[in-house]
Structures are given as C-alpha cells and as structure tokens.
Amino acid sequence: MPIDAAxxxxxxxxxxxxxxxxxxxxxxxLGIGAGVPATDPDELRYTLESRLHVLPSFATVAGNGAPGVISGLSMPGIEVDLARVLHGGQTLTLHRPLPAAGTATSTGRIAAVYDKGKAAVLVMRTEVADADGPLWTNDAQIFIRGExxxxxxxxxxxxxxxxEGEPDRVVEHTLREDQALLYRLSGDWNPLHADPEFAKVAGFERPILHGLCTYGIALKAVVDTLLGGDVTRVRSYVTRFAGVVYPGETLRIRMWHTPEATQIAVSAVDRDDAAVLADTLVRHT
Structure with missing residues (x-):
C-alpha cells in the first residue's frame, strides 16, 4: 500500500x-469573483487597498497555501498518484481576524489517515501563528481514490x-470561464484545474474549478448578505466537497441563518441543481 498511515x-x-x-x-x-460591479462600495472592500478587509477563507491560500496540499502529499509514508487525489472537505477555525499583510509561522502535519474502503482520507492540519499568537487552523480532508x-x-x-424549511436567503453566482485560471494564481497549481489532458486522465471532461474557490465564493455570500459585510464575525467554516464545478457555470447558494451559525448548500444550476458543497456551516457572532 502506497500509504503507511502510522x-x-x-x-x-x-x-x-x-x-x-x-x-x-x-x-x-478577484479569484473568487469579487469586484463585480467594480465601483460598488461593498465590492471595493475586497479590491481597494485603502479600505481592504480580508475574507477569512483567504487563510487557505495565505503564503501560497504553505505547506499546501501537494506538499503534504510528499510527507513520509505517502506516495500517491496526483490524478487520484480529490479535495474532500475543509475546516477553518479563526483565532483572530486576518490582517491584510503579515508574516507568520506555518506548521503542517498529517493529523489522521482514515480508511473509507474505496479511498483513503488524509487529514492535513496547518496551524498558523504570528508574534501575537495563533491566527488560524486549517484541516484539509484529502481523498486518495483506490487507496x-x-x-x-x-x-x-x-x-x-x-x-428545516425554506432557506432565508438564496444567491446565484455565475462563474467566469477563466475562473480556475485566475484562482490558481493564489498558489494551487494542480494541473487538474488548467490542463485539459490531465483532467481527462483524472476522469473529467474538462478542467474543474478548485473546491476552495467555491468555498470562498459561498463564504463571501454569507458575509455580504447575512453578516453585514463584517468579515470579523466569522469564527469557523466547514464544508464537504460533494461534487465538481466547471468554470462558466452558475452556482446557487442557499442559506439557513441563525444568530450563531449559517448552514449552506451550494449546487450547480446548469446541471439540475447538482450538489457541490454539502454539510457546510459558518459559525459566527
């Protein structure tokens, strides 16, 4: 077995x-679709340096996502084919609001290896702290098909x-055709999201969007529509990647809101509302 869990x-x-x-x-x-309309004051909070605030999901790519999923797949005990790798889920815990600029220490390790029968799941934990203390903890659940x-x-x-009941808010977001090409500039260079031939080898008709891009889009929808645009209210954010997204599609984001948390379901409108994010929860103040 290419994975030695212990x-x-x-x-x-x-x-x-x-x-x-x-x-x-x-x-x-910009990689998650902010800045439209370009002169909207609410969007300028994401794009203009003089009033910039940081969406918490930026933590998944800060420092180019170091140590990163691909780097984690080279840890001792792991030897896998990248074409068999899928991002299965993500959990982000915020310890403090993210600064717009910073330097920090990132510590990454394999926190667990699970046997799902037809796949192995690696839990790759990254803890980040600066001189003032902990900033965030990221857990990425990585599926290795056939392992x-x-x-x-x-x-x-x-x-x-x-x-229960109908969602409190529903937002639709249409992706750019080049959404994955733009998003990958933040540090996820997996060719699955850019190279048509590699995507076919991996079993997809064409390159797919990064799950973490959809993850960021959904969190922005919650912050903008239910949290008054206040990114500092987010405490944690967990999701399961339930299906693929193709650039150019339209996402439907359903939100069920309470004062402490918002549950989300995201689907692809163009494919009969096929689920793409499930078991998704934002905890907030």
Whole structure:
C-alpha cells in the first residue's frame, strides 16, 4: 500500500515562515469573483487597498497555501498518484481576524489517515501563528481514490442534519470561464484545474474549478448578505466537497441563518441543481 498511515501520522511536522500582503489578498478576492460591479462600495472592500478587509477563507491560500496540499502529499509514508487525489472537505477555525499583510509561522502535519474502503482520507492540519499568537487552523480532508481497504479507522462522520424549511436567503453566482485560471494564481497549481489532458486522465471532461474557490465564493455570500459585510464575525467554516464545478457555470447558494451559525448548500444550476458543497456551516457572532 502506497500509504503507511502510522508512518504518516508519526512524521515530524513541517514548519516554515509565510508572508502575504494586500496584493495577495486582492488577487484572492478577484479569484473568487469579487469586484463585480467594480465601483460598488461593498465590492471595493475586497479590491481597494485603502479600505481592504480580508475574507477569512483567504487563510487557505495565505503564503501560497504553505505547506499546501501537494506538499503534504510528499510527507513520509505517502506516495500517491496526483490524478487520484480529490479535495474532500475543509475546516477553518479563526483565532483572530486576518490582517491584510503579515508574516507568520506555518506548521503542517498529517493529523489522521482514515480508511473509507474505496479511498483513503488524509487529514492535513496547518496551524498558523504570528508574534501575537495563533491566527488560524486549517484541516484539509484529502481523498486518495483506490487507496483504502486496509482495515483502518473509518473516521468520524461530518454529516449535518438537513435544515428545516425554506432557506432565508438564496444567491446565484455565475462563474467566469477563466475562473480556475485566475484562482490558481493564489498558489494551487494542480494541473487538474488548467490542463485539459490531465483532467481527462483524472476522469473529467474538462478542467474543474478548485473546491476552495467555491468555498470562498459561498463564504463571501454569507458575509455580504447575512453578516453585514463584517468579515470579523466569522469564527469557523466547514464544508464537504460533494461534487465538481466547471468554470462558466452558475452556482446557487442557499442559506439557513441563525444568530450563531449559517448552514449552506451550494449546487450547480446548469446541471439540475447538482450538489457541490454539502454539510457546510459558518459559525459566527
């Protein structure tokens, strides 16, 4: 088996310095579709350096996403084919609001390896802190197709109860044809999102959008429509990537809101509302 679960979990963490500036934040915001209309005061909060605030999901790419998913796949005990890799889910916990520029220490490790039968799931944890203390913790759940079945722990279930009633808000967002090409400039260079031939080898008709791009788009919808545009109210954000998204499609974002949390479901309008984000929850003040 190319994955040695015990060796992967026991491997020492990788630590390095990361840094980012307002240009990186602006590029990320543009990559998730901010800035339309370009002169809208609400959008200028994402695009103009003089009034810039930072959407918390920027944490997934800060410092080019270091140590990053692809880097994590080279950890001891792991040897896999990149074409079999899918991002299965993401959990982000905010310890403080993100600054528009900063330097921090990023520590990454394999926190767990689960056996899902037909796939293995790696939980890749990244903890980031600066001189003032912890900033955020990211857990990426990475599916490795064809690598399960060794009789290991299946891991916890992240399924949420279906929300009751009609959503409080519904937002539709149409993606650019070049959305994945723009988003990947923030640091995720997996050719699955740009190279048609690689996408076909991986089993897709054409390059697909990064799951973390959809993740950012959905969080922006919650912040803009339900949290008064205040990014500092977000405390944590978890999702399961339930299906693919193709650039150029329209996303339908349904939101069920309470004072403490907003549950989200995201689907692809163009494909009969096929689910793309599920079990998705934003906890906030």
């Amino acid at each position: 060796k992967a979990v026991a491997a020492p963490p990788r630590t390095g310095e990361i840094s980012w500036n307002s240009k990186d934040v602006q590029l990320y915001h 399960g079945g060794w009789g290991g722990d299946r891991g916890p279930s992240g399924r949420l109860e279906a929300p």
